[in-house]
Amino acid sequence: MKKWIVLLLGLGLGVVPLFAQNRPYDPAHSLGISFRSQENPYYWKNSPPYPGYWQQDVDYTMEVRLNTKTHTIAGHEILNYYNNSPDTLTFVYFHLYQNSFKKGSYLDLLRRTNGDYSIAKLSQKEEGGTRILKITDGLDRALKVSIDNTIMKVVLNRPLLPGDSTRFKIEFTTHFSKIPHRMKYNPSHGFDQFTATQWYPKISVYDRRFGWTTDQHLGHEFYGEFGTFDVKITLPQEFIVGATGYLLNRNEVLPPELMEKLKIENFKNKPFGEKPSVIVPHVDGKTKTWHYRAVNVHDFAWTADPSYRIGEVTLKSGVRVYAFAREWKASKWQDAAKFAAAVIQTYSRDIGPYGYHKMIVADADEGMEYPMITMDGGESPRYYGLFAHEEGHNWFYGMLGNNETYRAFEDEGFTQFLTSWSMERLVGRKIDQKTKKFPFKGVSRDRYRNFMAYLGIARLGYDAQLTTHSDWFENSVGYNSYRLVYYKTFTMLYNLQYVLGDSLFLKTLQKYFATWKFRHPYELDFRNVAIHTTHKDLNWFFDEWLNFTWSLDYAVKGVKNKKTDDGYLAEILVKRKGQMIMPIDLELTLADGSKKMVTIPVDYWSKSVPGIEVLPNWYGIGNLNRTYLAKVKVPSKVKSAQIDPSGRLGDWYRLDNRSGILPKIKVAKPFRSAEPPLDAYLLQWRPNAWFNDVDGVQLGIHLSGAYLNRFGMG
Ligand SMILES: [Zn+2]
Incomplete structure (x- = not known):
């Protein structure tokens, strides 16, 4: 009881008293910061993105216990909720995400309509779900609730006025x-692993744009309020825990002598797959309580496994990067912390500084992001891309708290872009060696594959607006158009880079991050930052990429050279075959062997790149001005013209993107499944043998050809 009072007093002050002293902000020592204080540089009130902006604040305290026999987390949660909105609230909503894994849930019923009975088949013991045992206000008065599967509505005992706060006390279990x-419960080699995500009653976001978000959880994406999480997790003593937040009692639960034994380097020669050793034995009734505190986060996740071994790298910035690998995989996770650290460094340098003191990459057979911790899988070096992606989410999801249930492209798409951004820089050399065969020098394998994935979906007719609710994309067999949030956004961002040029594009991304980190941006906020950073009207760009399913398709129709007094006037006829409008970069190859770059803008603004000549703009829409005659003064004849040699333009059909009657032809080696080139017709052949009574055995060649044949685009 006493402990309880102390805890409440601490909460009343807005900060755990132990850390109330003021320290200069440093992500490596962010503990001293109270979320709602002037010292917190990330608190939205200290630098609102615009005057009048508001968002709600949360302050969670949880004490929970894991029952490894029943696979249940049980405990209580105290939530202090601050209403910064101009509205008086008489009720609030909570997410009970795990209820989507109960029989009869909306997710279950939806899956059944698609012939998926995975949830329907679960026995009562096998179902997931969060049960609310008790919910009261700060004065222990019962609150009226109604639960509709994954959404719980709570009616307040008194209206919550603007600027006021209220408290919820909840006893719950999550299975x-x-x-x-x-x-998930994910045992391996005789050791239990529990990964707890979206595991507690989590208040819905009430935001300045749409008010309450009450989406039922159908498996797609999350959204949360920023604030503080103080969490104590009690479990059998042998478990090693990785979680969001600062581990407050490290010396008690993970003292240096234990860390020494858990060092991943100790297991570098252990055969892959061999049963893990026991480092902390199980003793019935012996538990440890792991105590974490996290500030400036909108979620809290954790993973626990007795066989976790730990790799560790500290960056110059003070950020600690940990790899938690199961011992049986430790030999192939030796470079995990190092690579994960390099990813943090890359995004911190190029997008904006990482705002937390640590990052964990955990070996949990997953691919999912949470603040300060990502659940990963695989092994070196194949996990590089996964780390790059899930860590990237700590920028687009973790720090930029998007409403990703409503618009998944805002976090998944931007993160997909970041993934290839860091992969090109960190693993670039390896990629370049492999990509020699790719048609464009500047295009990495990763970028190529993302673009091809988008093209594959779009050209088969499953393109969709990116401004679609994450649950509303069409689930066609084999072509789930939800994946567009990754690949089409990825392509859109490369095309924005193509439109703006490298430095202005990067400046835009940085400005967006700096303005909106630890806030709740929407698509229009990115658009707004882009327009104000570039001083360019980009509405046409965002409209066509986000709100339509138009095709992007340009062609070079012909080249003529007219003799002039001091050289030639080249006339290059370009055609817009698709509906989308984009500026066109043209590379001209001259008879004297030199090259000249020109660009055709779509309005009165053009990127300024040294050595690139800007031509008069091409105003066109629908069937207005389908063609454009580019006139360029050149010292010798133009032999050929090529649209976008950088390979960024998301053109759907590139065989006609260069002048000349015949497209490039590439001959593939027999029996190899070649990745179809973007700018060439692929010929494949294989030797054939057949037999008939008249001729006996005959040998021949089977020849087939296609453009981008992987998607049946003959
Ligand atoms: Zn993702």
């Missing part, structure tokens, strides 16, 4: 469902 999806 790990048998379906291993993000939150």
Whole structure:
């Protein structure tokens, strides 16, 4: 009881008293910062993105216990909720995400309509779900609730006025469902692993744009309020825990002598797959309580496994990067912390500084992001891309708190772009060696594959507006158009880079991050930052990429050279075959062997790149001005013209993107499944043998050809 009072007093002051002293802000020592204080540089009130902006604040304190026999987390949660909105609230909503893994849930019923009975088949013991045992206000008065599957409505006992706060006290249990999806029980080699995600009653976001978000959880994406999480997790003593937040009692639960034994380097020669050793034995009834505190986060996740071994790298910035690998995989996770650290460094340098003191990459057979911790899988070096992606989410999701349920492209698409951004820089050399065969020098394998994935979906007719609710994309067999949030956004961002030029594009991304980190941006906020940073009207760009399913398709129709007094006037006829409008970079190859770059803008603004000549703009829409005659003065004849040699333009059909009657032809080696080139017709052949009574055995060649044949685009 006493402990309880001390805890409440601490909460009343807005900060755990132990850390109340003021320290200069440093992500490596962010503990001293109270979320709602002037010292917190990330608190939205200290630098609102615009005057009048507001968002709600949360302050969670949880004490929970893991029952490894029943696979249940049980405990209580105290939530202080601050209403910074101009509205008086008489009720609030909570997410009970795990209820989607109960029989009869909306997710279950939806899956059944698609012939998926995975949830329907679960026994009661195997179902997931969060049960609310008790919910009261700060004065222990019961609150009226109604639960509709994953959404719980709570009616307040008194209206919550603007600027006021209220408290919820909740006793709950959450059961790990048998379906291993993000939150999961995942044993291996005789050791239990529990990964707890979206595991507690989490208040819905009430934001300045749409008010309450009450989406039922159908498996797609999350949204949360920023604030503080103080979490104590009690479990059998042998478990090693990785979680969001600062581990307050490290000396008690993970003292140096234990860390020494857990060092991943100790297991570098252990055969892959061999049963893990026991470092902390199980003793019935012996538990440890791991105590974490996280500031400036909108979620809290954790993973626990007795066989976790730990790699560690400290960056110059003070950020600690940990790899948690199961011992049986430790030999192939030796460079995990190092690579994960390099990823943090890359994004911190190029997008904006990482705002937390640590990052964990955990070996949890997953691919999912949470603040300061990502659940990963695989092994070196194949996990590089996964780390680059999930860590990237700590920028686009973690620090930029998008409403990703509503618009998944805002976090998934931007993160997909970041992934290839860091992969090109960190693993670039390896990629370049492999990509020699790719048609464009500047295009990495990663970029090529993302673009091809978008093209594959779009050209088969499953393109969709990116401004679509994450649950509303069409689930066609084999072509789930939800994946557009990754690949089409990825392509859009490369095309924005193509439109703006490298430095202005990067400046835009940085400005967006700096303005909106630890806030709740929407698509229009990115658009707004882009327009104000570049001083260019980009509405046409965002409209056509986000709100339509138009095709992007340009062609070079012909080249003529007219003799002039001091050289030639080249006339290059370019055609817009698709509906989308984009500026066109043209590379001209002259008879004297030199090259000349020109660009055709779509309005009165053009990127300024040294050595690139800007031509008069091409105003066109629908069937207005389908063609454009580029006139360029050149010292010798133009032999050929090529649209976008950088390979960034998301053109759907590139065989006609260069002048000449015949497209490039590439001959593939027999029996190899070649990746179809973007700018060439692929010929494939294989020797054939057949037999008939008249001729006996005959040998021949089977020849087939196609453009981008992987998607049936003959
Ligand atoms: Zn993602």
